[in-house]
Amino acid sequence: MHSPKRTARPVARELLFGNLWEYDAAPESSPAFIDASYGLFIGGKWVAPKTRKTFYSISPRNEEKLSEIALAGAADVDAAYQAAAKAFPAWSKLPGSERAKYLFRIARLLQDRAREFAVAETLDGGKPIKESRDFDLPMAAAHFFYHAGWADKLNYVTPGRVLEPLGVVGQVIPWNFPLLMLAWKLAPALATGNTVVIKPAETTSITALKFASILQDAGLPPGVINIVTGAGDTGAAVVNHPLAAKIAFTGSTAVGKSIQRALAGTGKRLTLELGGKAANIVFEDAPIDQAVEGIINGIFFNQGHVCCAGSRLLVQESIANQVLSKLKIRMKSLRTGDPLDKNTDVGAINSRAQLDRIHELVASGVAEGAELYQPVCELPHKGFYFPPTLFSKVSQSHRIARDEIFGPVLSILTFRTPEEAIEKANNTHYGLSAGVWTDKGSLILKMSNELKAGVVWANSYNKFDPSSPFGGYKESGFGREGGKQGLLDYAKLKATF
Template sequence: MTNPAITNPAITNPALTNAFEYAPAPESRSVVEIAPSYGLFIDGEFAEAADGKVFKTVSPSSEETLSEVAQAGAEDVDRAVKAARKAFGKWSALPGAERAKYLFRIARIIQERSRELAVLESLDNGKPIRESRDTDLPLVAAHFFYYAGWADKLKYAGYGDNPRPLGVAGQVIPWNFPLLMLAWKIAPALAAGNTVVLKPAETTPLSALFFADVCRQAGLPKGVVNIITGDGSTGAELVAHPGIDKVAFTGSTEVGKAIARTVAGTEKKVTLELGGKAANIVFDDAPIDQAVEGIVGGIFFNQGHVCCAGSRLLVQESIQDELLDALKRRMRTLRVGDPLDKNTDIGAINSAEQLARIRTLADAGEAEGAERWAPECELPTSGYWFAPTLFTGVTQAHRIAREEIFGPVLSVLTFRTPEEAVAKANNTPYGLSAGIWTEKGSRILWMASKLRAGVVWSNTFNKFDPASPFGGYKESGYGREGGRHGLEAYLDV
């Protein structure tokens, strides 16, 4: 009997091969229309780049070209910033309740068109349709709904009786959660009365360009949201532009440091949400099956393309063997393959460049003496793929324990005491997130107070809510996004 889970390709538990089969369940691509080319969205209209330059965006699961997109240069950035500045006066003067109406409309349109957006996100990004459909899109709409509620209540946010918007916000977002990071940036900015120039990542521009159409459908005034596409040079032009009052960036620590140097000495406000190397800490009294699900979700969700991914597993020495046996059994059931297949657990790596980095660091782990394990897996012949992988015998000196891999690679370390767990968890230049698995509430509270991480989850991982602030310490950046705290970055307080 042929198992579609293997031929279509996926990872499966050999012991279950004859027990049941999964038929492919692909989502139709026809629900979303992708134009052969896209311009820049400036002042409410799409226009070509001033110098006519373009680049191609490809689907990481098939390497097919999805569309041709305009490459914004310095002149285009200047036009977008001027359009945002022109729109700022009227937009900021609107009563908060009027701004809220636009945000509510945007949220409702996102809900109504969520199927289109989910398919588009999976095509352009490579993530499984189940994640874009069930996680990304509901959270995107939730953020716009949440900040719509704040738009007429800013004086009650704790930032003075008359908080004022900053002006024009220049926002640069990454490729791992293109639409969700857009919502994190744009929703609070508009609620506070700012206007926006946003640059999506060059490998995932399509959902941001789709959002431009959502803005038009919602009747958003021209120039309030401008979207310029391009590579890192476009982002650098935007950050350095003198007409920008606020810079918001999510991405690598290296680029974040460059941005900090660029804005140093200026009056621009900055928030940076950068890399991470989170510790997921499992104690001997933790519910093993529940912890395994949290570990899998913590590192293999979105192919490990998550800044707060639980990429370091710290397991108490006495249960290491039991936990690893259960974890390997679970990993054998993960299905890698077509992102549009509703059965898929792990989709494609976003780009050839990112795949090369993952391979380099995984090879370094082996070269430095860690033991590599991955379930048997037949990967597709086209596209960018990497099987879910774990390393045991890892020390704190290993590159895979210190550097952000940003892929489906888990490093396993052990500890004996809570104090040792804290010391190892904090032994990193990053400080974005952490997870604790134990039945003792007192231990959770003690650990959380000692961990140098912006977000600490207890007996769960990778849970988000628009009302909860998110951000890190050290090389994971500064500032907070989400919640009431996320408004502060867009207000003159």
Template sequence: MTMAKKSTAFEYAPAPESRSIVDIKPSYGLFIDGEFVDGRGKSFKTISPSTEEVLAEIAEGDAADVDLAVKAARRAYTRVWSKMSGAERGKYLFRIARIIQERAREFAVLESIDNGKPIKETRDVDVPTVAAHFFYYAGWADKLGYAGYGEDPQPLGVAGQVIPWNFPLLMLAWKIAPALACGNTVVLKPAETTPLTALLFAEVCQQADLPPGVVNILTGAGETGRAIVSHPDVNKVAFTGSTDVGRAIAKAVAGSDKRVTLELGGKAANIVYDDAPVDQAVEGIVNGIFFNQGHVCCAGSRLLVQESIAEEVLAKLKRRMKTLRVGDPLDKNTDIGAINSAEQLAKIRELSEIGEAEGAERWAPKCDLPSTGFWFPPTIFTGVSQAHRIAREEIFGPVLSVLTFRTPKEAVEKANNTPFGLSAGIWTEKGSLILWTASQLRAGVVWSNTFNRFDPASPFGGYKESGYGREGGRHGLEAYLR
């Protein structure tokens, strides 16, 4: 058949989401006892990772600030929050859920600017899931006796919560919603590079008339986090972040009465069997590793593909990767945004270079990366073996290591051959193989014929060095009840 003359290419014109909806102040204080107060000490700058422009000056909470915040939280706990009926607590959380829905666009744009992730994701994933999470836990507040943790379960007290930069607002929701539903009050520290949506959330608490001190937001870096975790009047520590910091927290609270949950790193295997629905598997691989620039603790960073279809899958994967659009996070057609920080970019580059040096073959589609900001193209490494560092260490970026296997048992063996155990993926049209594989995997979340799905009703958390405790679902209540 003859090939007809080609049309002009279908170039998508820029479709930027307007920034005008957000009002970023030049500087921000700390949110303590229902009010914004000036920090007493140092401050730091938060920048846009896609342009490197300074967005705002942020107060750095010191030990005295932390003490004030914990005291406010304790007061609110004792005098108001723990005494309030579950139904009334629930109604506050419903209000928060609704205000987040009402201000969804503002949150989506602000998150995209501060974090560098595409507006498509903040708009369609982060913010709706945040609202859903508050809505879900709002409903638990007056039903705790049905949750299976005793007839009349009680809150713990003050929760100290430290969250990461990859899903700033979503991780805040995962921490605050169950804590409040169960009757606890919180002191939360957002990540140093992404404080803005947490500070906007403080405003939501004000609009919802949440009693002062129930939620306190302290910005800062590692020191601030350490002060919160080690404060003697904190009853519960919840942390999401790296395994190294998680380990340090577990040591720091050893011998105390503090309860701890940790949601840490991962190196998830995404297993593709030869009878997989191939086109959907390719989507799942792409979603698994390139969603949120690969800044996902449960990212499917190790592709384990059955040798008999490896060539076909890789060909389709590469073709698909060529259609990924990397660039301005606020452009509605952007699939992959900016790497969150210079530090993270350096780490991704370093591990990628090690991958090459160790003999793996590196491939990335051609893409024009902006000249300012932090960028890394979607990348895959083939010819990777279990011994390679890129098969073992969490890169936390858009970098996929591809390994092959011959039998289901080999797939499971390789998948489990890691100190991590957060998540895994399975792709096959055979139901019994899905369930067998899932039963063998040492991972807290197993996705079958899908990947990176999150729902407030579904518990999330890891095995082994990926941490302990679950967030989400009925199981997520346990961490905040006694």
């Protein structure tokens, strides 16, 4: 136009994300201090399992054995409950300010040893070190700090009313955020004066077991927290033990339902935090690049092993092509591979079983006619890996739009009007979370009112705060974790006139 010598070349308008400047391997080198074997942590001591059985925890990054873990049977779980029951009277009668001291101490010790725990979490669970370092560990400590603050203020949770502890609480936690879920469960239980028997998931027991050393260093009275390890049978023993005053479970909806059945008529309290198939809804007036970033974060964070993952993208038809092409560009610079590398964005799938499930559901998506896209990426030969994946042309009746995949797989659906977006978003068994992207504030409020989900993120996704209650609608469970409301699930409310 101005200078004829420099006009646009008729280039293929494509960005090249090549290897001109390839990052060198940047493995985190801090030691994780994982013991060769672990017993059960009962009554403040390490004890051998009465079953005399053990199992191995392997690292999904390379399938190598990390540690030999005790397999707790019913007798071991019973010993844990006895220890917790023995500790309960003294612990529950401690002044709140004294319980707070322990919680503060635990939080600070966790901060002190954050790097070591982050490395252990990544080795055992497969999540990228940058996530365990920058999210899991700081957030776990934050939950202890937050609840430490509540311990001496329980009389102000519901003014004029008294919160009394429940007793011994049984907790069963999942493998996607092993230490963070432990913190979510333990911190409110301790703050309100309960004692605990907790079972980590069988593929990710290590950080829970390492956490026992923090409890010892903090001088927590023996029996206040007891850690038993094992798989489903151990979990069933925890859930069905007669001493349990309450069960808190985070995991799959199928197991949650069976727990609810088992507990019916027992008088035990129950909170369930189960699966999700969250809708992430993008309107045409949304800031597209930030929405794309939020979509990426929503589905590929922790390899999609997130109960509130934004696994169903609902995008307004008018911008669907634009969003799809921007998503594809963005996915080209995602780095999938060794979770211990500091530059890895998408790490290892937690287990062989989960990898198989993802493969099966992705195959069903292809078979049902959805269009698959995966960026070119070289995956490690050993270990469990799955490339970031998106499906376009997905309809509501596809399995990949209904079942929780719990992997790095995004299903893209379109809508035309806000009403249709609400219908589609709510057309699911689940109701844990949702995302709304629009520049229009009133639309955010309208959507939030209509969406059947426990958490709605506006122009953001996967934001967590210990002060914000987290929990679901429908088959995503009941009860809340975090916030003032989370305390109520660990206490009996008494009104005295």
